[in-house]
Amino acid sequence: MLSFASDYTEGAHPQVLRRLVETNMEQLPGYCTDHYCISAMEKIRAACQCPEADVYLLTGGTQTNAIVIDTMLDSCEGVVCAATGHVNIHEAGAIEHSGHKVLPLPEHQGKLDAEELRGWLADFYQDENHEHMVFPGMVYLSHPTEYGTLYTREELAQISSVCADYRIPLYIDGARLGYGLASRETDLTLPDIAGLCDAFYIGGTKVGALCGEAVVFPRMNAPARFMTKIKQRGALLAKGRLLGVQFDALFTDNLYLEISKNAIEMAELMKKGLRERNYPFHLESPTNQQFVVLENRQMERLKEMVDFSFWEKAGPGHTVVRFAASWATTREQVEALMKALDQTSTQFGETCQG
Amino acid sequence: MLSFASDYTEGAHPQVLRRLVETNMEQLPGYCTDHYCISAMEKIRAACQCPEADVYLLTGGTQTNAIVIDTMLDSCEGVVCAATGHVNIHEAGAIEHSGHKVLPLPEHQGKLDAEELRGWLADFYQDENHEHMVFPGMVYLSHPTEYGTLYTREELAQISSVCADYRIPLYIDGARLGYGLASRETDLTLPDIAGLCDAFYIGGTKVGALCGEAVVFPRMNAPARFMTKIKQRGALLAKGRLLGVQFDALFTDNLYLEISKNAIEMAELMKKGLRERNYPFHLESPTNQQFVVLENRQMERLKEMVDFSFWEKAGPGHTVVRFAASWATTREQVEALMKALDQTSTQFGETCQG
Amino acid sequence: MLSFASDYTEGAHPQVLRRLVETNMEQLPGYCTDHYCISAMEKIRAACQCPEADVYLLTGGTQTNAIVIDTMLDSCEGVVCAATGHVNIHEAGAIEHSGHKVLPLPEHQGKLDAEELRGWLADFYQDENHEHMVFPGMVYLSHPTEYGTLYTREELAQISSVCADYRIPLYIDGARLGYGLASRETDLTLPDIAGLCDAFYIGGTKVGALCGEAVVFPRMNAPARFMTKIKQRGALLAKGRLLGVQFDALFTDNLYLEISKNAIEMAELMKKGLRERNYPFHLESPTNQQFVVLENRQMERLKEMVDFSFWEKAGPGHTVVRFAASWATTREQVEALMKALDQTSTQFGETCQG
């Protein structure tokens, strides 16, 4: 069945898979010490224009968030994020499992606001009881956000500046970072991000890899003995090559950005088709995820033809759904989606536009 | 200086202290196995009309909340509470430190609403992604709440019924339980509470003891090996007698309720005086804590004469403050407070009433 | 360079890799719900003769041990193992990180002794202070052990019986299970193991996969909400297919056992060669890992030609080293190892045999 359910429905990008096949029978040392891992780290440093960055390769996003946050926070500190942040809602309490509170602030299309953040931090320290409360120890944001939205360079710089004023690190969840960097509506580059935050990860799983996320500490600021801490948290792959070969391929000949562009183009095509059909958008997303309001009866019929994601209820009789494009999405698939929408919309002579 | 800062500003009620002195040189076994602990537990069972209850004696409120919640929850479960719940705000993240998320719902003068709770639980299980989220594993409420408000018998029964429907335990933080039971505006008794919840504690620290909270599991439903778990969490007193003797005294001749009544009477007196002077109340509290709005300049002047608690800002130029009465508060102290209010109010010819 | 450093130096077995390539562009749902995962689980159930087993796919061994042990233990319980157990020494404290003590017993060539275990458990419960101690909540053993040794069916049955008497689960770390099952000197089958223990895992990483361990709870006895707990611990792969396709391939046409046999044959060849050259064995291993004592000067020379593992010091001037064979080891590689041993042994006219 046609699927726009997520950006992790396929395996690896063919070029990534090819390199796994080509290198398969080489005998390599374990635990991310092999030359593919080292080469991948070097290429990531170059792409970030951070020659001294510490780079580590982990397996998945929740794992990466939990480990980075736990090892950068002191035990009495929590992590500040938008209320819709992945760490607050959809990681099954991984952050709390590591002992830290998630401190949610209001979200604006998935984004944090720098001035609200500054105000909240000021209020915290002015509260006479704050020594009986969880200290804000880090700011977490996702780019793109869970709603596909993006921070501008200026917005990120402002948040970074608030963090600097309060001496707390800024960490960016880049599970879909490629799609953010490839968006036509962004002015943020990878070196910008590396310059403005204290830690971030470059998502592989959703952008061409079978698995894998590359954590970057731009200024040699990885937590002490980070490798042992990764091991202790069950996240150190014996065959680290699986991650090294993939990221080495993704950061060769700009592959990571190039394949991300396809997702953006297909999302633009999807948007155009949805607009032409007058489907209301839940919000304006400049990346690979599109959030549209469907009438519930159409949604039910569409489910039989296409996989997509339930997002949230949208008032009586309507639902927000998500269609996600990826590096693998084809023009034909987008056209088939439009056809399916048309078929389900008119099948019983109804209109779907709320 | 005159203090209405809290209900823990004095030591122990004289009768409690007297028993500590009288029993001091008896040689007793440790770890809450002595005959005073056993007697205290028996008297608490009787007061709760729960002859089979498991009763344990702990030292403080945050400790008690953290241990009860952690040991009753499964690792992937969190605790639902009102957003203003003590466990959510003022325990320095003790619950998250034990690995569990606090799941805040809207508060209504510090209280949870049964129907909102039911709706939230229904939504949770209908969310297709709920297996990637923290499961609600317990409902926590405080009685009196952090705002001094009380649940009616009917309100508590409704919440208890929601919990039963979802098969999650109901736990009541009774740090100030005595003051709730002694209020003139309550219809909830100790046996009611024991009948409607799965665990609760009877606060000693704020109601006549030097330290100590008595946890009650009304239906022999203490977590397995609870004593060892208390020890493992650093909360098992070697000289458990310190807790046993105090609770034995507090539950002899109805002392716990009798001394609580004094706090209520003094709070009523305070309320009357404040009303006569037209100070606006932040909310209507039927227990020992009163929340009043002061004009900031008066507040500053009053600080020099009386200790009280900053609560929160109340719009431009005004602040919510708390005056707390306790078993030890005297009529003379309340009168002195009124006099101090009058002096600070009129000192510069200003009126304080917002 | 020639490597006998470990059994994870290559990528995936070619047949496993082929299936990853063939299925790469299928659109599949995430989180181990795709049909390859389901097929793999079904085949594993069949191989274990446990039609009702709960099967879960995880990424690595330390991760698997930490999650299974933490979720099966109560918070005041620890895990009993041989002092040389992987969980006690080489997992960077992953078990303690999850809050549980590792309770080491004496090891006998890496193995636990059933009678010693029984005696230790009896002593624990007879100790009058045991409520102030960590309760034994599980027995952990590895098969093959960290020393390549194996339990007989009778030995495992005895340990299983002790566990049953004390009502604590028996868990088997099968990181190298294939090599244990394929050994010529074992009478233990996969169904035997499934019948005698409460949880175990079938190691993929060291036996033909790029990554992946299959956890089996033979009697539908997985911990409640195990999937959410996996997610919470950062171990739920978005592209679960990576694990599903690999285990589906490994359990098709008996591939897992067939490729394990190669490791055993090559280890036998290695053993024969070492014996002919009179190298002393540290112990008698019937599986793919061989532990030999080398004179230190020879060891240093050999390091320049072959990768192998330092194991431990063996008295003055000598060292125990490990040579590991795997599914990928060839006859030519073993012959090259022997040649390298001969060259380093005679290069300066020395004899290496201690």
Add this chain to the structure above:
Amino acid sequence: MLSFASDYTEGAHPQVLRRLVETNMEQLPGYCTDHYCISAMEKIRAACQCPEADVYLLTGGTQTNAIVIDTMLDSCEGVVCAATGHVNIHEAGAIEHSGHKVLPLPEHQGKLDAEELRGWLADFYQDENHEHMVFPGMVYLSHPTEYGTLYTREELAQISSVCADYRIPLYIDGARLGYGLASRETDLTLPDIAGLCDAFYIGGTKVGALCGEAVVFPRMNAPARFMTKIKQRGALLAKGRLLGVQFDALFTDNLYLEISKNAIEMAELMKKGLRERNYPFHLESPTNQQFVVLENRQMERLKEMVDFSFWEKAGPGHTVVRFAASWATTREQVEALMKALDQTSTQFGETCQG
């Protein structure tokens, strides 16, 4: 019944209790900010000759060990101790509950040996796999040890020097510190201890207080935000005065040392009596705990007349038992113990001397 079961069988020393009574009705702020706490801290600094020490007051020994160790260790570090260390055996896994492994070394009458410690640390860092292992992050010792034995100044200086060489803190559990300082056979003073270690606690519970342990960080080296971390771990008393008043009394007019001397004198008397009766000692203890071997039948008879502690089996038919003296033990009680020994020994014409 006569009890030599422990040094926590009575309540508080009368002078300590008197101060609690005298100060009971003062209104004081909470959380160890009152003037008694501040005075107690100042007196402890003076007694330690550490004017800049950070001093904190906690409730019990296991709590203190768990909090100090957890907050001083990095997450991948464990604590090194003698195998008989309290943290390794009798704290129900409190250290592991906080995420850290206990790393036991051989014990010598309850003591660590500096050279063994140095050798073990050297071996750890030479092990090529040590990045996959728990790092030693602190050395823990108890003084007096669990066996009542004492470190000499020279022995402690040597251990301190090893710790300095490896840059890991030295922490001393002083649950019975008073009895160690008051021993006739020690050359270690409180200022010596403060100078040689990085953290230690002065035990109150077993030396005259109802509860309470005073943690000292001699060089202003308390972990950041230690008060919030205490709160987060459920160990911050609302009525901190309970601890402050007690320690203020104990460190007024040298009371802590003076009352400790009584325990030593009574233990000496006990020792003399036991020697005269030819009871074999399990080891030579210069402090308040005496370990003696009893023939099992005598032990059973003695149990009916005296409370004492089972320690461990001592070969066929014999048991090591502990008799503990305290600040409260009287000459009459020791004489009664001797009489009870004589009566049980000769009752049936048997001799008890193994």
